[in-house]
Amino acid sequence: MNKGQLPKAYEFRDVEARIYAxxxxxxxxxxxxxxxxxxxxxxxxxxxxxxxxxxxxxxxxTLQDILCRYKRLKGFEVLWVPGTDHAGIxxxxxxxxxxxxxxxxxxxxxxxxxxxxVWEWKEEYGGYIIKQLKRLGASxxxxxxxxxxxxxxxxxxxxxxxxxxxxxLIYRGTRMINWCPRCRTALANIEVEGEELPGRLYHxxxxxxxxxxxxxxxxxxxETMLGDTAVAVHPEDPRYLEVVGKDVILPLMDRRxxxxxxxYVDREFGTGALKxxxxxxxxxxxxxxxxxxxxxxxIGEDGVMTEAAGPYAGLDRxxxxxxxxxxxxxxxxxxxxxxxxHRVGHCYRCxxxxxxxxxxxxxxxxxxxxxxxxxxxxxxxTRIVPEKWExxxxxxxxxxxxxxxxxxxxxxxxxxxxxxxxxxxxTVAVEDPDRCGSCGSPHITQEEDVLDTWFSSALWPFxxxxxxxxxxxxxxxxxxxxxxxxFDILFFWVARMxxxxxxxxxxxxxxxxxxxxxxRDAQGQKMSKSKGNVIDPLIMMDQYGTDALRxxxxxxxxxGRDVKLSEERIEGYRHFVNKxxxxxxxxxxxxxxxxILDEIPEDPGRLAHRWILxxxxxxxxxxxxxxxxxxxxxxAQSLYQFFWHEYCDWYLxxxxxxxxxDDPQAKVVAQTIAVQVLRNVxxxxxxxxxxxxxxxxxxxxxxxxxxxxxxxxxxxxxxxxSGAEADMELVMGVIGSIRNIRGEMNISPAARVNAVCLCxxxxxxxxxxxxxRTVVDLARLEGLxxxxxxxxxxxxxxxxxxxxxxxxxxxxxxxxxxxxxxxRLQKEITKLEKELSITNRKLSNxxxxxxxxxxxxxxxxxxxxxxxxxxxxxxxxxxxxxxLRHDAAGSAG
RNA sequence: GGGCGGAUAGCUCAGUUGGGAGAGCAUCGGCCUUACAAGCCGGGGGUCACAGGUUCGAGCCCUGUUCCGCCCA
Numbered sequence: 001m002n003k004g005q006l007p008k009a010y011e012f013r014d015v016e017a018r019i020y021a022x023x024x025x026x027x028x029x030x031x032x033x034x035x036x037x038x039x040x041x042x043x044x045x046x047x048x049x050x051x052x053x054x055x056x057x058x059x060x061x062t063l064q065d066i067l068c069r070y071k072r073l074k075g076f077e078v079l080w081v082p083g084t085d086h087a088g089i090x091x092x093x094x095x096x097x098x099x100x101x102x103x104x105x106x107x108x109x110x111x112x113x114x115x116x117x118v119w120e121w122k123e124e125y126g127g128y129i130i131k132q133l134k135r136l137g138a139s140x141x142x143x144x145x146x147x148x149x150x151x152x153x154x155x156x157x158x159x160x161x162x163x164x165x166x167x168x169l170i171y172r173g174t175r176m177i178n179w180c181p182r183c184r185t186a187l188a189n190i191e192v193e194g195e196e197l198p199g200r201l202y203h204x205x206x207x208x209x210x211x212x213x214x215x216x217x218x219x220x221x222x223e224t225m226l227g228d229t230a231v232a233v234h235p236e237d238p239r240y241l242e243v244v245g246k247d248v249i250l251p252l253m254d255r256r257x258x259x260x261x262x263x264y265v266d267r268e269f270g271t272g273a274l275k276x277x278x279x280x281x282x283x284x285x286x287x288x289x290x291x292x293x294x295x296x297x298x299i300g301e302d303g304v305m306t307e308a309a310g311p312y313a314g315l316d317r318x319x320x321x322x323x324x325x326x327x328x329x330x331x332x333x334x335x336x337x338x339x340x341x342h343r344v345g346h347c348y349r350c351x352x353x354x355x356x357x358x359x360x361x362x363x364x365x366x367x368x369x370x371x372x373x374x375x376x377x378x379x380x381x382t383r384i385v386p387e388k389w390e391x392x393x394x395x396x397x398x399x400x401x402x403x404x405x406x407x408x409x410x411x412x413x414x415x416x417x418x419x420x421x422x423x424x425x426x427t428v429a430v431e432d433p434d435r436c437g438s439c440g441s442p443h444i445t446q447e448e449d450v451l452d453t454w455f456s457s458a459l460w461p462f463x464x465x466x467x468x469x470x471x472x473x474x475x476x477x478x479x480x481x482x483x484x485x486x487f488d489i490l491f492f493w494v495a496r497m498x499x500x501x502x503x504x505x506x507x508x509x510x511x512x513x514x515x516x517x518x519x520r521d522a523q524g525q526k527m528s529k530s531k532g533n534v535i536d537p538l539i540m541m542d543q544y545g546t547d548a549l550r551x552x553x554x555x556x557x558x559x560g561r562d563v564k565l566s567e568e569r570i571e572g573y574r575h576f577v578n579k580x581x582x583x584x585x586x587x588x589x590x591x592x593x594x595x596i597l598d599e600i601p602e603d604p605g606r607l608a609h610r611w612i613l614x615x616x617x618x619x620x621x622x623x624x625x626x627x628x629x630x631x632x633x634x635x636a637q638s639l640y641q642f643f644w645h646e647y648c649d650w651y652l653x654x655x656x657x658x659x660x661x662d663d664p665q666a667k668v669v670a671q672t673i674a675v676q677v678l679r680n681v682x683x684x685x686x687x688x689x690x691x692x693x694x695x696x697x698x699x700x701x702x703x704x705x706x707x708x709x710x711x712x713x714x715x716x717x718x719x720x721x722s723g724a725e726a727d728m729e730l731v732m733g734v735i736g737s738i739r740n741i742r743g744e745m746n747i748s749p750a751a752r753v754n755a756v757c758l759c760x761x762x763x764x765x766x767x768x769x770x771x772x773r774t775v776v777d778l779a780r781l782e783g784l785x786x787x788x789x790x791x792x793x794x795x796x797x798x799x800x801x802x803x804x805x806x807x808x809x810x811x812x813x814x815x816x817x818x819x820x821x822x823x824r825l826q827k828e829i830t831k832l833e834k835e836l837s838i839t840n841r842k843l844s845n846x847x848x849x850x851x852x853x854x855x856x857x858x859x860x861x862x863x864x865x866x867x868x869x870x871x872x873x874x875x876x877x878x879x880x881x882x883x884l885r886h887d888a889a890g891s892a893g
Numbered sequence: 894g895g896g897c898g899g900a901u902a903g904c905u906c907a908g909u910u911g912g913g914a915g916a917g918c919a920u921c922g923g924c925c926u927u928a929c930a931a932g933c934c935g936g937g938g939g940u941c942a943c944a945g946g947u948u949c950g951a952g953c954c955c956u957g958u959u960c961c962g963c964c965c966a
């Protein structure tokens with residue numbers, strides 16, 4: 001790539017792919033585990049291998065990439081481990097759907113063939129999201145890409161399983177679990193999403209067995225009555241005191257079941273009488289255990305009614321509900337049906353209604369692991385940012401239940417347990433055994449179930465680095481520096497990584513957890529395909545460029561608030577990319593062939609130079625502080641503000657005369673500072689806008705290699721110059737006041753006018769004089785004369801303003817419109833009067849004077865003085881204008 | 894039912910020890926000004942949800958109310 005001239009506009013389409021390839025070839029992403037540099041490491045939240053990049057991924061990975069690129073610039077050895085997750089249920093569902101199109105089910109293929117098919121699918125389509133991450137610019141170390149079902153990771157899973165089993169932290173048992181009849185597998189509790197849906201509350205009559213009356217129970221799921229083994233009432237409910245201990249006859253089934261009393265029953269709900277179905281409800285199950293009730297399973301694993309459902313056996317659960325209701329009505333058992341909002345559990349993968357049922361499954365005993373996970377956050381070994389998420393973290397871990405880890409699917413890590421046909425014992429081992437560990441019988445068969453995908457994800461921070469081997473990667477990069485993730489997987493993933501990391505590595509998996517928000521649409525709605533409000537990051541990248549998308553997400557990534565995204569915002573920030581491009585273009589046009597200085601002179605002389613260098617220093621500090629504290633929006637906004645509204649709007653405009661002029665000394669200083677500030681701004685912008693900054697970097701003089709290898713601008717405190725900033729403020733104020741007058745008085749930008757500055761002090765006079773050329777250029781003046789107040793007369797036919805101590809007059813002669821000038825002045829005076837009265841009110845308050853800090857009082861006094869003087873000057877000017885207006889009216893009449 | 898978060902300009906939102914209400918976008922007016930019309934210059938626009946309290950002083954701290962969102966049961 002040649003240094004020098006740029007095309008007129010930034011054509012990101014041509015640039016992005018080329019730049020990314022350049023990075024990959026240059027090896028900039030690769031982490032050296034033997035490096036002497038301090039380590040910075042991140043493991044990617046592995047996207048589902050079936051996944052397509054959505055805005056959540058785009059945000060998540062942009063933020064990670066910003067941190068990684070920033071730390072590289074700061075001299076760290078950065079490792080960003082990428083990879084994908086085998087996503088057991090989700091992936092299996094995808095392949096099953098494909099088979100279904102050919103009229104096949106996974107059972108038609110059998111386990112082995114089916115798993116083979118999934119692998120084929122994975123090889124063909126699985127890497128898609130990796131390509132999309134590259135498109136986003138992610139600077140992952142692709143040489144270390146991992147997949148949760150890789151050989152190494154699978155081995156880690158086995159070892160962990162076996163160790164936990166040996167330690168008694170994994171057990172097999174019969175418990176109530178959530179069952180997805182569609183996926184035909186057990187789910188962990190947190191894999192069930194409760195959704196409030198309009199449903200019905202059915203009131204059903206249960207006659208007392210002794211014929212003395214009846215009980216009316218209310219239920220949202222009438223089909224489960226087939227499995228009822230009791231009716232429960234509150235022991236203190238006066239309505240039911242008589243019936244406790246009696247039996248009722250279960251309608252349709254003709255079964256006698258007891259009426260029991262338990263304080264669990266909510267007297268306010270329904271009729272206060274609760275049908276008890278221990279086979280299909282968590283609470284009822286507990287009641288069943290407590291009261292020694294029978295448990296009848298009437299709904300099967302496929303969602304079809306079992307033999308125990310008598311005449312309803314073989315019916316789908318929903319069909320059964322219809323039939324039960326119809327039969328109840330026909331038999332006179334149905335009292336009424338009310339509309340009712342009801343929370344229903346859905347499978348988080350396929351959204352089917354889950355069925356609580358009793359089942360034999362494998363569980364992780366989580367409590368001892370959870371204790372350590374909480375301790376590590378409590379004592380600060382891991383910090384959660386923003387802090388408010390710590391509360392959720394603790395709350396979940398405090399109430400944690402055992403984790404059901406077995407899944408009745410085929411795609412995943414098969415549980416390393418073997419059952420003996422002879423002695424019935426279980427052998428759990430890392431290496432496949434050929435005989436029973438207990439009796440030595442060769443008649444053993446492996447457990448059919450696989451492990452929950454999150455079981456392997458929980459090991460991700462160390463399994464990806466080669467555990468259980470003691471690899472140099474683990475030594476150098478574990479614990480990782482930070483985990484960047486959305487709050488939706490705080491429990492699924494973060495908490496479990498904490499548990500596993502602490503247990504197996506004896507150290508936390510990450511120092512910081514940065515929890516970012518969800519991306520929503522402009523109305524704050526969650527993006528979803530069914531709502532049709534999805535903004536596809538790939539389309540956005542196509543239309544506006546990757547940098548624009550990344551910058552938008554970053555600028556809106558405020559801690560603790562969701563990112564509300566709309567296409568217009570992305571389009572808006574594309575303008576910023578273009579601005580960067582064009583500013584660089586201007587600079588390049590003016591430094592071509594020039595001999596730029598190696599060092600900026602200690603005193604560059606001109607105010608503009610000292611000012612921009614001072615401002616630049618402050619921005620460096622702001623940017624560092626923002627990134628160190630995960631204030632991504634502040635990072636983006638600081639640079640946006642500085643670059644556009646200070647560097648471009650003021651600095652570049654102010655140095656144009658130097659750049660275009662023929663003073664070689666002034667020229668080379670301006671070139672040098674313009675280039676150096678620009679170069680360093682590009683470096684600071686690089687983490688968020690990697691592509692355009694790389695492209696421009698390579699065009700700038702004095703650069704080599706990739707911007708990724710540049711050094712983050714160091715802090716030069718001596719460049720901070722508050723005097724220059726204050727002086728500049730006055731100069732900008734003078735220019736601003738003239739522009740304001742021009743704008744309000746409708747003076748064409750093409751018209752050159754004269755202006756006068758009457759200064760209160762010699763210092764001000766000297767300052768304005770020194771910057772006369774700048775004022776003339778930027779305010780588009782014909783000429784500017786500067787004098788001390790009192791010396792020389794005030795211009796008559798002029799519009800005026802006051803900036804600090806300087807009276808500014810724009811000479812308008814015959815074009816001065818007294819009406820509009822009077823109106824303009826009145827507006828300004830009213831504003832000043834209002835401000836002054838507020839300040840004076842404070843200063844006349846005895847309590848304020850005695851109780852407020854002296855500093856604050858002094859500040860108010862100064863303010864009052866300043867406002868007073870300004871007001872006085874404005875009033876005098878208005879006075880003159882009024883007189884002139886009067887004279888003009890007089891002479892006209 | 895329990896917990897958490899939010900309410901600031903037309904829109905989206907910043908505002909970190911309580912002492913000047915701000916940005917971007919949108920809007921209005923003026924401009925082809927030798928980097929950029931994807932631009933430049935200027936203007937207008939707010940009872941900081943409501944009601945109390947603490948304080949010399951509250952967008953910020955405390956209490957209550959209303960509305961919205963999320964999590965858990």
